[in-house]
Amino acid sequence: MFERFTAAARQVVVQAQAEAAEFRHGYIGTEHLLLAVLADPADPAAALLVAKGLDHDAVRAEVTRLIGPGEGHDAAVLATIGVDLDAVREAVEAEFGVGALDGPKEEPRRRGWFKSDHSPFTPRSKKVLELSLREAVRLGDKQIAVRHLLLGVLREGGGLGVKVIADRGIDPAGLRQELEALSD
Template sequence: MFERFTAAARQVVVQAQAEARELRHDRIGAEHLLLAVLADPSDPAAALLVAKGLDHAAARAELARRPDPGSDAEALASIGVDLDAVRAAVEAEFGEGALSGAREEPRRRGWFKGDHRPFTAEAKKVLELSLREALRLKEKEIGVRHLLLGLLRAGEGPAVTLVTERGIDPDGLRRELEALSGR
């Protein structure tokens, strides 16, 4: 499927990996794909979101405030343990990155090298739906707008919540993204 991705859409997938790593999230979710789209505001699909008040900095700050869905931090928080406080205490005692588990990473080929994080089921669904959106629009390549259309079609999760919390109508955004695909 990835052979159908445009260079810009491939860059979004690679950037999503970096976004998850920088937020210290264990997996790449749809929210990281959204952040990666917003990282290049010159893309017409990203520009639609920016024009509606959702830019990379605001989205990243909001996601940084929220626990990583499905992470150890969320599970520990449910029993009253603040993983960020534990991490801060350990790093104060043993130095920054003490819990990062510095280890030799296997050599990787392809897009992902080094500190690889797996995709969540939701992110995989978004990628699959982006292909379906491209096919529905009778387009041969999967572009950034198809990734956003796939994200909106998934209809739930932190990424869609972030979009709707900004007052962006998902159906209206979908229509605008579909209009872009004719260009």
């Protein structure tokens, strides 16, 4: 399916992985796809959201507020009470050897014929990718563009991405109509 994505839409998928990694989330959700769309505010689909007052920083703040960072967050919390995890690691490794706190090496996940270190897409974000193809076909477009990805987020309707949009006072149905009117 990815061969049908425009270069900009492929970049959104790559950027969604980067957004998830920045949050230290072990998955790629609809919120990461929304953040990735907004990472390029010059794209017409992103520009519609920016014109309505929803930009990358606003979505990032809302995702942080709603679900916060992933693993690694504990170190920041412990630092607030004076526990330095780096100092603890150094002390343990001095006593028991380098790597003493490292767990057993995990086997990399296998997908088909290849291994992947990327975070998995959630069922909702997988559905968004599928729906983006359906939106492109429905609109008679030969390729999946960024607007189709955003239409997929809206059509899926239950993920954090659409919640952030709606909570910002943006009407998903109205946004859908505006996205459909855009040309690629």
